[in-house]
Amino acid sequence: MPHPFLTRLESFRDSEAVAFEGRSYRYEDLLRLVGEWRLFLDRYEVRAGEVVTLEGAYSPQACAGLLALIERGVVVVPLGTLPAAKRAEFLDVAEVEVVVKVDEGGVHRCERTGRTADHALYRELRDAGRPGLVLFSSGTTGRSKASVLDFDKVLARYGEPTRPSRILSFLSLDHIGGVNTLLYTLSQGGTVVTVAERTPEAVFEAIAEHRVQILPTTPTFLNMVLISGAHERYATDSLKLVTYGTEPMPLQTLRRLGEALPGVRLKQTYGLSELGILPTRSRGDDTLWVKLGSAGFEHRIIDNILWIRSEMAMLGYLNAPAPFDEEGFFNTQDVVEVDGDWVRILGRNSEIINVGGEKVYPSEVESVLLEVENIAEATVSGRPSPVTGMVVKATVQLVEDEDRRAVTRRVREYCGRRLEAYKVPVLVEISAAPQHSERYKKIRSAA
């Protein structure tokens, strides 16, 4: 029997579901692809409760694969393109039992890893007969943290179809924002427009060609749009709403954007993979004050820190203690200002470095830096950047004297092979002094 979410999609049969690389897929086409996935999963005997990756670039086939895996009742682990060591770590942490890859062109492959997933959170999902979702974020100890969500709770967030919109999917399916955009749009009978590359040119070309109404994105990307002038080369009259989140928005960028796209509503979103995406209302297009929605969410502010309770909150982390208080509120670590019902998010009260919306924990980069030849000690901190908000800066102590440029080159080469691009230190400084305070706590003062 089809999952209720798929039954809903059947009612949109003739509407356009996905637009990708100049091709249009109606809901009927998407559901046909889901049918092919069903046969594929049968062939490889993929069963409910198993932990299964979905790897590959965003495509209609990947979207259909996600729907088929939800229907099958598995725990889905969506993964983007990752360095080999990182991918191996993720498969290990998530105890992946089955690897499913979608190649360019839509061909999919399936392999069993030989592992058996037996984590208590997986048992909880299996006992309840519910599909799951595993999303990764950077971890404080160098290992990424894996949040486990109940997929039925994620889907329960989407109400009756009232507002079918044409939405550009900017974030990939290994990000809560990407999953949310896809499933919300489909739940409303709308159209997901996907692009093969996330450049301002490709995105704005797609906006014009597919008459996109909503663009969910990040401040760094919007900065790059303004620099490129892509919004001036393509028609944007279909665009009604630009949403931005995942990192603090510089007020200057917001104001420039308001001037560049007059008549387009600008709205800040707030979401975490642990909690889902909160509905928000911006006080105005040129302000960073927002009202956090209450449907399915509650928030409280303690000592200027935002705590949130969510109906669709994760069950917990696979590899870290669950950071909820006894009432189920989650400490977001975001510092906020308050003005009546309005809040302004100032950024993380932690060591996390936010590079263009991607989160970097210093200790992960530090542990890789210590593998680099001639580095005795390493401390990683954030440094402000007008382009990406922050960049990663490494301060290192050397075993033997070496030219700074040579060290920088070696650090970039080594880290580039081991870490995602945004985690690679942009700036490497050589310190002669020990990088500890007297109490042997690392000194990570921002530059």
Added chain:
Amino acid sequence: MLIAADITALVHQEINALLAEAERPTHPTLTGSEFLHELGLNSLLLARLVIQLEMELGVDPFEEEYVISDVRTVGALSDAYVRTVEQLAATAV
């Protein structure tokens, strides 16, 4: 003191060094009229360029005076650095 031509040459040199390191096509003869987005600089490379130039020139024009999203061309980027270095020199006199 660095003159405008030196600063412009340095900006061009750093752009090409970054592109080469990222294994992207370089542009040996930049005139200044090239659009930054056409050179293959993504947001991370552009962020690195700004940091690299600050290390070389000791100034960050985007700290106060300039807004990065207003800069479209290589020439506009060079100008931002030339003017900032000139202002700094003038206030130091």
